[in-house]
Amino acid sequence: MNPSTPWWSSSVVYQVYPRSFADSDGDGYGDVRGIIDHLDHIAGLGVDVVWLSPIFASPQDDNGYDIADYQAIDPMFGTLADVDELTEAVHARGMKLVMDLVVNHTSDEHAWFVESRDPASPKRDWYVWRPARDGFEPGTPGAEPTNWGSFFGGSGWAFDEASGEYYLHLFSRKQPDLNWENPEVRQAVYAMMRWWIDRGVDGFRMDVINLISKTHPLADGAVNPGDPYSFEIERVANGPRLVEFLEEMNREVGITEKRLFTVGEMVACDLEHAREYTAREHDRLGMVFTFEHVSLDHAGGKLSPIPLHLPDLKKNLARWQEGLAEDGWNSLYFENHDQPRSVSRFGDDSPEHRVASAKALATVLHLHQGTPYVYQGQEIGMTNAGFTRIDQYRDIEAVGMHRQALEAGVPEEQVLAGLGAMGRDNARTPMPWTPEGGFTTGTPWLPLNATTASVNVADDVADPDGVYAHYRRLIALRRELEVVRMGAFELLLPEDEKLWVFTRTLGDERLLVVANMSSHAARVPLAELPSIEDAELLVASVHPGTDLQTLAPWDARVYRLRA
Known part of the structure; x- marks a missing residue:
């Protein structure tokens, strides 16, 4: 690898959602000690980075993304001493530790x-406080300073009776926005980040970081008919001072100098913005999480899922591959704590095809250029939760959506179907370590996932052809071959509705990836592809056959072509 290339461009990241990973004390919540106890499972994959979702002191209104003390650990998860031990244990296994930064x-x-x-x-000015709208009595309907909505539903403003004003x-409403226009706020955040770095943390995943700069003065946005609240995202995302804030953060914390890992979660971030934020000649971010590819299979919100059109997904990822090839860097993910399980979403979670489709999805994702992310349970092909009642959900977003949809007259059957397909709790069910559960x-x-008896760590890891073993092979291939890490990407057969085909090329080395992303056999138009004569088959998700004329369902292969 080129010495000037950032270390994380050859890395694979494993995300831990602590409250659902492993419970060491029997209280029903995962904790830091549980993570320590199962670190060898993570290290066994060959990953380089462990990213923890928030474990800070919190009332847990939004599962820890509402932080009450950035420099204290919530008793649910353990103590600072536990985190220090975890940091040492991660480093002892040759991995790095990344914390969630929610600022x-x-x-x-x-x-x-x-x-x-x-x-x-x-x-007072550390948060966004505003008086009531002119001509309105504070606290009455319509008196909010602007018509901005909350991502969790309702108004984005809450009235504070004690002070007579609203906060954004x-x-x-238990997550008030910080006022990043105030330099004291920024310096307090940077001091906190330095404190964690001094404790051995190797970087940060930055939650909704492109919302920290709003467009001032705050003003009403456009609304859709029948919706009193505005989601004119340009007013709250990618604001005019975002680049300034990111560069200041980098400088004050020493992110580039210390070679720290950074990835920014960014809503409404297009390719142009991503290049701006991750350009290699600037000291801003290492990479960003975007939402375009995970917005292709629902229309009008999570409660309205639509069938995925495979060419749309292929072409979207290809556009990002090409757009960030020379300037910037891709983060590669199908799952995280906010997204449903990919084998249920993009694959086939039936008993017949679950394993093969999980392996095929892993193959195409990990053979793209960028830093792949593995979300806990993805490495064993976990499915969606299988919840059928609203009382099974715990997510504030899901409960709020359910209530608002019913109030709007949406049939509950439709609401539950939408949550069952797209709800965030699908990815948050406890890690099934054994057929009996083993989490606590x-x-x-x-509630445990409905498939725990048949989809669990013990069974999958013991299977040499299981999903875990396949992830190990893919991660080892990335470590071994520079063409996987740095090769140029070219999408082939872009309009094919079953086949996902592309090449990776670096110098004289060339890989061909051919995957049948359907539950039916697929004919491969060999005449339209590079010749595989004398090619070496490096990875196969179904069987190591050499015939490429017809691919079995969810058969994904990686060939090294003859020079």
Whole structure:
């Protein structure tokens, strides 16, 4: 690898959702000690980075993304001493540790916000406070300072009776937005980041980081008919000072100098913005998470899923491959704590095809250029939760969507079908370590996945042809071959509705990836592809056959072509 190439461009990341990973004390919630106990499972994959979703002190209104103290660990998860031990254990296994950085907002129970509620406090301006709209009585309908909506539904403003003003919350009302226009806020955030780096943390995944710069002055946005609230995203995302804030953060924290890992989660981030934020000549971000490819299979929100048109997904990822090939870097993911399980979403989670489709999805994703992310359970082909009742859900977003949809007259059957396909709790069911569960000796905080008896770590890891073993092969291939890490990407057969075909080329080395992304056999138009005569088959998701004329369902292959 070129010495100037960032280390994380050859890395694979494993995301841990701590409350659902492993419970060491029987209280039903995963914890840091549970992660330590199962680190060898993660290290066994060959990954380089472990990313933890938030474990900070929190009222848990949004499962820890509402932070009350950035420098304390929630007792649910353990202690700072536990985290220090985890950091050492991760490093001892040759991996790096990345923490979640949630600084667009805090909890309303954070000391900063508690003090901010006093209009006379020096911290009043640490959050976004505004008086009622002119001509309206504070606290009455329509009096909100603007018509902005919350991502979790309803108004994005909450009225504070004690001070007579409103505060902005783009998410839950218990998640007030910080005012990044205030330099004191920024310096407090940077000091906190340095504190964690001094404890051995190797970088940060930055939650909704492109929302920290809003367009000022705050003003009403356009609304759709029948919707009183605006989601004119340009007013809250990719704001005019975002690049300035990212560069200041990088400089003040020493991100480039210390070679720290950074990835920014960014809503409404197009290719042009991604290049701007990750351009190699600037010190901003290492890479970004975007949402385009995971927005192709629903229309009008999560409750309205539509069938995926494979050419759309292929061409979307190809556009990002080409767009960031020379300037920037791709993050590669199909799953995380906010997305449903990919084998249920993009594959086939039936008993007949689950394993093969999980392996095929892994193959095409890991053979793209970028940094792949493996979300806990993805490496064993976990499916969606199988929930059928709203009382099985715990996610604030799901519960709110259900309530609002019913109030709007949407049939509950339709609401539950939408949540069953797209709800965030699909990815948050406890990790099934054994056929009996193995996550906790107590009652799990979220019901176990309905497939636990047949889809679990013990069974899959023991299978030499299982999903875990396939991920190990793919990760080893990335480590072994520079063409996987850095080769140029070219999509072939872009309009084919079953086949996902592309090449990766670096110098004289060329790989051909051919995958049947359907549950039916597929004929391959060999005349339209590079010749595989004398090619070496490196990876196969179904069987190591050499015949490429007809591919079995979910058969994905990687060939090294003859020079």
